[in-house]
Every structure is written in structure tokens, then in C-alpha cells.
Amino acid sequence: MAIDTLKIPAVALGTWAWGDSGEIGDGYFGTHLTQAGLEEVVDKAQAAGFTLWDTALVYGMGRSETVLGEVLKRYARSDYQLSTKFTPQLASTSDNPVADMLEQSLANLGTDYIDLYWIHNPADVPRWTPHLIPLLKSGKVKHVGVSNHNLSEIKLADQILGEAGFRVEAIQNHYSLLYHSSEKAGILDYCRNQGIPFFAYMVLEQGALAGEYSPENPLPEGSNRAEHYNGILPRLKALTDKLASIGQSRAAAVPDVAAAWAIAKGATPIIGVTKPHYIEGLVRAAGITLTSDDIAELEVLADAANVNTRGWWEQEMLI
Numbered sequence: 001m002a003i004d005t006l007k008i009p010a011v012a013l014g015t016w017a018w019g020d021s022g023e024i025g026d027g028y029f030g031t032h033l034t035q036a037g038l039e040e041v042v043d044k045a046q047a048a049g050f051t052l053w054d055t056a057l058v059y060g061m062g063r064s065e066t067v068l069g070e071v072l073k074r075y076a077r078s079d080y081q082l083s084t085k086f087t088p089q090l091a092s093t094s095d096n097p098v099a100d101m102l103e104q105s106l107a108n109l110g111t112d113y114i115d116l117y118w119i120h121n122p123a124d125v126p127r128w129t130p131h132l133i134p135l136l137k138s139g140k141v142k143h144v145g146v147s148n149h150n151l152s153e154i155k156l157a158d159q160i161l162g163e164a165g166f167r168v169e170a171i172q173n174h175y176s177l178l179y180h181s182s183e184k185a186g187i188l189d190y191c192r193n194q195g196i197p198f199f200a201y202m203v204l205e206q207g208a209l210a211g212e213y214s215p216e217n218p219l220p221e222g223s224n225r226a227e228h229y230n231g232i233l234p235r236l237k238a239l240t241d242k243l244a245s246i247g248q249s250r251a252a253a254v255p256d257v258a259a260a261w262a263i264a265k266g267a268t269p270i271i272g273v274t275k276p277h278y279i280e281g282l283v284r285a286a287g288i289t290l291t292s293d294d295i296a297e298l299e300v301l302a303d304a305a306n307v308n309t310r311g312w313w314e315q316e317m318l319i
């Protein structure tokens, strides 16, 4: 029996990197992942109560979903929740491209329903949003959210769904110490006021804010993230040093404090997990209470870094 209530853990887990082929120099992340390693990630996460898994058909063109479905096989379907996305740019020319893409995701993930289905970006809100309604009615999709939408696009999607008795139940945007576009545009306030969960993606800026990478130890050569972030790593040192010093008194590491910052701001971080020990850090992150001074000092240093980490697929949220 499917769970109808969306359960929001303190941290959701992202699997974009799981879509990489693993070939050196190929892919977004340039990380080599093994099935055994990812099974360990899943076991630790499930045991810690981090049971909401985010993916998309477009991550490795089905590879992330397939790998995720495979490693979750050992768990009862009701023990975890799946979050995947319709990407308008991949839509087929059939009569029902959203339903078609959903069917591909269901097959890849080895399931007959998705807990949280997203419209990945606002390519054409009036065109794509209505396609979610029959999927909600059929039960193949339990809840829907919108990603990378600005406030007026969120409201429009909510109005379209509202006419059929449904609503936008979650928002997913880029939000990190270095990237505040959604906060400045009032999207976090909107979510708080409406009681809608705000999922923050790229809280660790694809590893650039995790404290492990530096000009001496850059992100993997040939990967897209290296191209995007290696040039700015020297400007992040003061911020990552501060994250480390705040973490020191709490036996926490840089990424734990960065994730704790997002939680303190009212977001549910979606953290891209690639190694089993990252889960222990997320357990610590969920238990850290940052003071308002900690938050203010981190934000001052983040602003002083003066970098723009907006992804190429993202629009400026400010209206």
C-alpha cells in the first residue's frame, strides 16, 4: 500500500552524480562510483532515516534512476520515497509526453508510483503543468512539485493545479551560502507562509563548499563541475575555514555545517551523496543548532567571496 503523506526528513539525498558513466573525464562529476559503494550509502542513509531519494530521468539519461532503483531493491517500497522529474526539453512529440516520461522513470526505478514528481524547469508552465493532473488522479504520482520556477511561475502552476483540487506541494531550487536568489526573490518566505517544503539543491556547490577541494586539490579534471568551480576555489577559502572552525566545537566537518546552515534557514537540503561516510556527516548536520552569530558570520564571508554560482540551466529568480 502506497504512503500518501509526503514524509520530509531533515535531509533529502541527491543522486545526480550516480548518472555519470564512471569514465575519467566524462560526465558532470567525474567521480567513480561502484554498486557496492552505493549500496553502503543506501544502507547507512536508510538506517539514519534519510529515506527521500531525488533523481531525474535526465541524470545520465536514465542511469541515475536505474542505479537508484537497483540499490533500493533490498528495501520494501514503503520504506523509502522517490523523487524524480519531468524535463520539458526531453519531451517527446507524442500526445502525452509527461505520462510517457513518467513511464520511463517508473521502469528505470522498478516501481509503479512516484512519491514526488517535479516539473524540472519552467520552460512553459501553462503547457506542462496540466499534464500532472491525470497522473495525480491515477495515483502513479502521489505529490507534485516545481523546480527552478520563480515566484510568479510557482503561483501560476499552483493556480492551474488548484483548479483541479491539487496544489504545488514542494519547491526545489538552488540555494546555498553562495547562492541566495530564491531567498531574495521571496520564495523561502512564500514556502514558509504556505506551509510548503523548500528543497535546497547544490548546498555544497557540487563539492566546492565541502572543504575537501582546494586549488592544490581541485575538482576532478575534465568534469563539468571542475570547469564551473575550480577557478573560484581560492575565493572560498575564508568561508570554508569559517565552516571548519564553527564545526570544530561540535565535532562536525565543513559540509556538515554548510548543510546545517540550510536547515537553519528553513530549507530541506538535498545533498548529493557519493560516499558512505557522508551519511554520518549528514546525521551530525541534522543535529547542529547554529547561532544567529554563526549564520551572520558565514553569510558575510559568503558575500565577500563575491562569486556567482548560478547553473547554466537556471534563471535569475529576482522578479
Ligand SMILES: NC(=O)c1ccc[n+]([C@@H]2O[C@H](COP(=O)([O-])OP(=O)(O)OC[C@H]3O[C@@H](n4cnc5c(N)ncnc54)[C@H](OP(=O)(O)O)[C@@H]3O)[C@@H](O)[C@H]2O)c1
Pocket: 013, 014, 015, 016, 017, 029, 031, 054, 055, 120, 147, 148, 172, 173, 200, 201, 202, 203, 204, 205, 206, 207, 208, 210, 212, 255, 256, 270, 271, 272, 273, 274, 275, 277, 278, 279, 281, 282
Ligand atoms: N532541480 C534541479 O535542477 C537540480 C539541479 C542540481 C541538483 N539537483 C539535485 O540536488 C542534488 C544535490 O546537488 P549536487 O549533487 O549537484 O551537489 P551538492 O549536493 O552541492 O554536492 C554534491 C557533491 O559534494 C561532495 N560531498 C557531498 N557530501 C559530502 C561530504 N559529507 N563531505 C565531502 N564532500 C561531500 C560530493 O563530491 P565527491 O563525490 O567529489 O566527494 C558530491 O558529489 C543532486 O544530486 C540532484 O538530486 C537538482
